[in-house]
Amino acid sequence: MEEFDHLKIQLKDIISATDNFARNKLIGRGGFGSVYKGELSCREGQIIVACKRLDRNFGQGNVEFLKEILMLSKCKHENLVSLLYFCIEGDERILVYEYASHGSLDRHLGDASLTWTQRLKICIGIARGLKYLHDPKETQQRVIHRDIKSSNILLDEKWAAKVSDFGLSKVGPANQPRTYLFSNAVGTPGYCDPIYWETGFLSKESDVYSFGVVLFEVMCGALCCEYYDGGQFKVLVHMWQKCFDKNRLDDIIFHGLKEQMDPLSFKTFSTIAYQCLKKAREERPTMAKIMQQLEIALKVQELFEDLGKSMNFEKMKKIAYRATYTLTYISQSHLLLLFLKGILVDDGKTWFWVNKKGEHCELISAERCISKYERLYLEPITRPVSRFQFLFRHLSTPYWRLTVETQFLSPHVTYVVNLVYDSGKRDIPNLRIPFKYKWNATIQYSTSCVGYLGKDGWRRTELFQFTSTKNDYYFDIEFLREKKSQQYDQDPPSIEGIEFCPLDLETDKKLEEKNKVDNQLVTNSDINWGKKLPNGYSEILEWSEDTYHSLMTKKEVYFLLRKGLHLKDPQERSSMGEWFSINKNSKKCHMLSARCILQEESLGWNFLSRRVSWVWKSLPGSRFGEVAETCDKNHLAFSLQIKPQLLSPGTIYACYLVYKLPENTSMYENIVATHFRSRHSLKFSRTERYIYLLTPPHTPIIELSTDERPPRTRKVKGHPKLRKDGWMEIQVWEFQPNDSYTYFEADGYIKSLNEWNFTGLLVQGMEFRPAKVIFRPCYDGNISTLLE
The missing domain is CATH 3.30.200.20 (Phosphorylase Kinase; domain 1)
Incomplete structure (x- = not known):
């Protein structure tokens, strides 16, 4: 002691x-x-x-x-x-x-003032505590509690759950997927795992069973045992299981909770509780799985509570009355669930749904937007799953028109208007359909932006933004195919419709923060530096141009790697034109100079067979002291080779071209195509995308009201951005290296679509950073999409 x-x-x-x-x-x-x-x-x-x-x-x-x-x-x-x-x-x-001011959980089970949301949070707290015991990270011991019950769950002043009473607990090794211990069976009747009680074999699944009993107690508002005079008692667990099997949970739910519960939240909770009580241990979920499902149940419950406050039930019923098929719902929250999934209205030609803020969204079918003379160009759905029966595919002239009428938009909401279509090239993440467009009586045409591929398989190109003041609007949108667009002639887009989605400024802000280059100032206040040195850092230091690193402490090494260092070939003792650093998450970042990636000879692509040349210039603003200037070329060809030690294993990397435009950019076209293939396996891995080298066209902002207007336009993947060091960068490729090879090799090119050249473009190099997801969610009918 x-x-x-x-x-x-x-x-x-x-x-x-x-x-x-x-x-x-x-x-x-x-x-x-x-x-x-x-x-x-x-x-x-x-x-x-x-x-x-x-x-x-x-x-x-x-x-x-x-x-x-x-x-x-x-x-x-x-x-x-x-x-x-x-x-x-x-x-x-x-x-x-x-001291836990609210005492133990068993005292509050039958208290109607303890809401369903509070009960969910309490259960999540218990699950987190048990997960910590079952799957320790910093110790080599797994703890099995052996006496989980509601009277051993304490609640503090904020109703946070605290697992208590470890007097019966057992310890086992944590470095095994399963821990079996043999002991005399102990515990509390009703809560004790039947298999443990019968055989004496204890495992962490025994705690899972006991926790499942507690989950049912929370849901039913009663203890698992009924006591009678004379010390007799009856265990209710078997009856609860029967009610679940027969879909009669309404018979046992605590009456004070039924009106509060969202149906999906309740279903998620009751299902995972039932799985905990499975007789076979291998059929019981892990605490990690239980915690995940309970968190989903809480998110759904909170979502419906927030939506219930922001939405008018009577208005919801009026919209539901216009559904193409009769909607059957049992409560306001049930109807909200249907609206979150989306419904067809107006004879199946409009798709209506609400987002998690309760804002209305509309997708109006192309069939409803075209004139009667253009209905000859309607075709049945043969591509991604659509909300509608027909797509619109214009094949004859370079001009078409869509007339759009909204009906359900939310007032005082900034909307993004998207053209939703299928290009037939779902393997290309960024693709631009070359067209110009204008709305109503506007004289000037706008140029289309790069379209992004959504989770639902449909591509979206942003057309414009506006702030609504009412529900219904009329837009007459003219489209004009750009000249010399061979791509369009070969595969014209199949248009599903026009979509009106609220502009999510919070998500945009988070996305921008995610995609900022990790150039944060490194300070000595980073208290976790000791755990953040990457594997193999000593070998990387040997490739450094400086030799003083052998005298540095580990802390000094960490901050050196955060700042970055030049690398050299240890055999030739000369600079390799490479730069290495780590980001704030200790992921490895790497940059190759233009000298390392640009080749004098073509790389085997059939249409790039001629010899190319570069003009090398000294430039103090370059990380490597020199840059390559292009001259009279309509493509840029690359070949690169990276040691796997310089990249973090199991990480998807984004590859960025770092460049500067010449002073006179008037001759530059906006859109170029990129093609890359990697040679780190027996099969070639090819990727293709469309990007801008110039500042792309911004989404037009329509001022329908003098009182309100969108604060800014959104940034789209495939558009360049200005770095803090004054250079521009554009993502041209994503890949996942294979660390089983001596080198990771790849080649590729960037080619203009209309035979213009890159004369005067300055290339500093290519930078490889861990890819950061840039996805603007479009609802695909799955509730998990909203919860994300």
């Missing part, structure tokens, strides 16, 4: 804190003994504590007392009760805990 001396407290201090264990201080009794509330004086001042006094008449003794100290001194988690002190004097054995 010497290692725990710092937790010892004198008996006189506890007697003073509890008024000598006064009756009015008694707050509970359990298998260990009685629990008293006390006010203890310590260095921090007066604190409220719970003092658990061992009573050997209840069956527990020194073993359970010592085990509690051992467990809680080593296991620290926000969802485990905290042991503050203990006392050993004479026969007295007392444990002093943090």
Whole structure:
């Protein structure tokens, strides 16, 4: 016990804190003994504590007392009760805990004021605590509690759950997928795993079973056992399981909760609770799986509570009345679920849904937008799953028109208007359909932006933005195919419709933050630097141009790598024109100079067979001191080779071309095509995308009201951005290296679409950074898309 001396407290201090264990201080009794509330004086001042006094008449003794100290001194988690002190004097054995002002969970099961949302949060807290015990990261021991029940779950002043009473717990190795221990079966009737009770074989799935019982208690608002006079009792767990099997959970749900529960939240909760009670241990979920499902149930519940406050049920019913097919719903939250998934209205020609803020969205079919003379160009759906029966595919003239009428838009919301279509090239993440467009009586045409591919398989190109002041609007949009667009002639787009989606400024801001280059100032305040040095960093330091790194401390090495360093070939003792650094997440970043990636000879692409040349210039603003200037070429060809030690394994990397435009960019076209293939496996891996080298056209902003207007336009993947060092960069490729090869090799090219050249373009090199997801979600009918 010497290692725990710092937790010892004198008996006189506890007697003073509890008024000598006064009756009015008694707050509970359990298998260990009685629990008293006390006010203890310590260095921090007066604190409220719970003092658990061992009573050997209840069956527990020194073993359970010592085990509690051992467990809680080593296991620290926000969802485990905290042991503050203990006392050993004479026969007295007392444990002093943090005080949980709301007592144990079993006292609140039948309290209608404890809402369904609060109950979900309590269950998630229990699951987090048990997951910590079952799957420890920093210790080599797994803890199996053996006595999970609602009376052993304490609730603090914020109703946060704390797992308590570790006197019966067992310890096993954590470096095994399953831990089986043999012991005399102990626990509480009704909560104890039947397999453990029958065989004596204990596993972490035994705790899962007990937790499943607690989940049912939370849902039913009652303990799992009914007690009768004479000490008789009846376990209700088997009856609860039967009600689930027969789809009769309404018979057992606590009456005070039924009106609060969202149907999907309740279904998710009850399903995972039922799975915990499976007789076969291998069929029971892990605590990680349980926690995930409970968090989904909470998110769904909170989503519907927020939407219920922002949406008018009577208006919802009027929209539902216009559905193409009769909607059957049992509650307001059920109707909200249908709206989140989306419904067809107006004879199946408009798709209506709401987002997680309750804002209305519309997708108006192309069939409804075209004139009667253009209906000859309607074709049945043969490509991605559509909301409608027909697509519009214009084949004859370079001009077409869509007349769009909205009906359900939310007032005072900024909308993005998208053209939704299928280009037939779903393997290309960024693709531009070359057309110009204008709305209503506007004289000037706008140029189309790069279209992004959504999760639903449809491509979207942003047309314009506006802020609504009412529900219904009329737009007459003219489209004009650009000249020399061979791509369009070969495969004209199949248009699904025009989409009106609210502009999500919060998501845009987060996306911009995600895609900022990691050039943060490195300060000595980074307290976790010791855990962030990447694997193999000493070998990388040997390739550094500087030799003083051998005298540096690990902390100095970390900050050097965060800042970045030049690399050299250890054999030739010369610079390789490479730069290495790590980002704030300790992922490796790498940059190759133009000298390393641009070749004098073509790379085997059939249409790039002629010899090319570069003009090399010294430029102080370059990381490598020199840049390559292009001259009279309509393509840029690349070949690159990277050591796998310079990239983080299992990481998807984005490849950025770092460049500067010449002063006179009037001759530059906006759009170019990129093609890359990698040679780190037996098969070639090819990728293709369309990008801009110039600043792309911005989404036009329509001012329909003088009172409101969108604050800014969005940035789209495939558009360049200005770096903090003054250079421009554009993502041209994504790949995942294979660290089983000596080198990772790839080649590729960037080619103009209309035979113009890159004369005067300055290339500094290519930079490889961990890819950051840039996805603007479009709802595909899956509730998990909204929860993300």
